[in-house]
Amino acid sequence: MSEPGVTAANADRREPRGRANVALSRQVYELLRERILSFQMKPFEPISENALALELGLSRTPVREALARLAELGFVDIFPQSGTVIAPLRLTDLEKSQFLREALELAFLRRAMERGRSAALMRRLRTDIAVQRTFVEAEDATRFYAADEQFHHEIAAHAGLSSVLPEMARAKTHMDRFRHLMLTGLESLPIVLAQHEAIVDAIESGDAEQAARALQTHLRRILDFVEKARAAHPQFFEDNGGETLRARRRG
Secondary structure, X not given: OOEXXXXXXXXXXXXXXXXXXXXXXHHHHHHHHHHHHXXXXXXXXXXXXXXXXXXXXXXXXXXXXXXXXXXXXOOEEEEOOXXXXXXXXXXXXXXXXXXXXXXXXXHHHHHHHHHOOOHHHHHHHHHHHHXXXXXXXXXXXXXXXXXXXXXXXXXXXXXXXXXXXXXXXXHOHHHHHHHHHHOOOOOOHHHHHHHHHHXXXXXXXXXXXXXHHHHHHHHHHHHHHHHHHHHHOHHHEEOOOHHHHHHHHHO
């Protein structure tokens, strides 16, 4: 199977040490991360280093390094002398991910509001809303969520904090995994669009408190889907942290 960025040219040779090997490890990491996020590789599914290395035409070293990084993030579980499996969905991971994203996004918003709204910012946000509306009408959830990402990035950029976006991407990575389940008919895109519009309206009016409340409501929406997602896909979940999540959703 051919994958972008990973080549089979080195199938029967050892990769050189140093930067080349680091680059290969990063490519394998990105590939596996995308497969896990999109549920091409499902929770509890076993992973074979040898099979992956053979598929990608690489030695085991970059595959092993990529799996170690994924384990640090909680995407795979490595059991010495036993094997490696895709990590189940853990409610504690979702809670942590959502908490960190909310903290960062509210900080972006506060800084953006302190800088004052600008005509250019409002044009960009209204354009983002119009693009999202087009995808809602087309029932294109994948492109809608790509536009959703851009919407949130615009606020961070206006706050002068674009350099922090990679940190937020890492913080919300488990949210992204849960969100892929919501694409299977659990989420209502018109409601998400309405929440974005409420955020923009509050920013335009200069009401920082209302903007923060609207943003918080939007970012906590994913917590309302935990029970639905677990009921629809119980085989993907490790059952823990339910009470904590319910308390945070009420907060």
